Amino acid sequence: MTIIDGADAPYWEGLAEGRLHLPRCAGCSRWLWPAVSRCGHCGSEDIAWVERAMAGTIFSWTRTWHRFALTEDIDLPYVSAVITVDDCGIRLLGRIDDPGQVDPVIGESVQGRIGKTHVAGRDIPTIIWSRG
Ligand SMILES: [Zn+2]
Incomplete structure (x- = not known):
């Protein structure tokens, strides 16, 4: 059983599906890693998970x-x-x-x-x- 939670859950869910998804702030377009729930640069909570x-x-x-x-x-x-x-x-x-x-x-x-x-x-x- 795999337990997936936290800000990086979409990363692990993507890997489990064979894809690499990485977080990018929708507010300022910066890539964010490690994954966070709020951008430390612009304060946006709108994080897009983009397949790479x-x-x-x-x-x-x-x-x-x-x-x-x-x-x-x-x-x-x-x-x-x-x-x-x-x-x-x-x-x-x-x-x-x-x-x-x-x-x-x-x-x-x-x-x-x-x-x-x-x-x-x-x-x-x-x-x-x-x-x-
Ligand atoms: Zn941002």
Whole structure:
């Protein structure tokens, strides 16, 4: 069972449907992340959730070699990354496919797809980013 609530609920609902939805203030057009219920720039509570392509560039990354709590179902090693989504500048945390353990490059283009991460007995939709 997935519990979805809070200001970022449309993000998680979108991922569960295979889409990336990100929040944009309808008052001042700024992209807002993390999700909020009220724009901190103009005060508007009119937040539009806009579908974006799962395309971006690598902002940072790290390869994890050692198991820690709640990662029992993820094959080691794995690469976590912060990806800057194209055309909006929002940065999202996700995982990068890591065949051959070739180090990712900051600024490299990536394409995302929806996968799942099994954590604490439940599947959480996760963006898995692929290089080149
Ligand atoms: Zn605003």
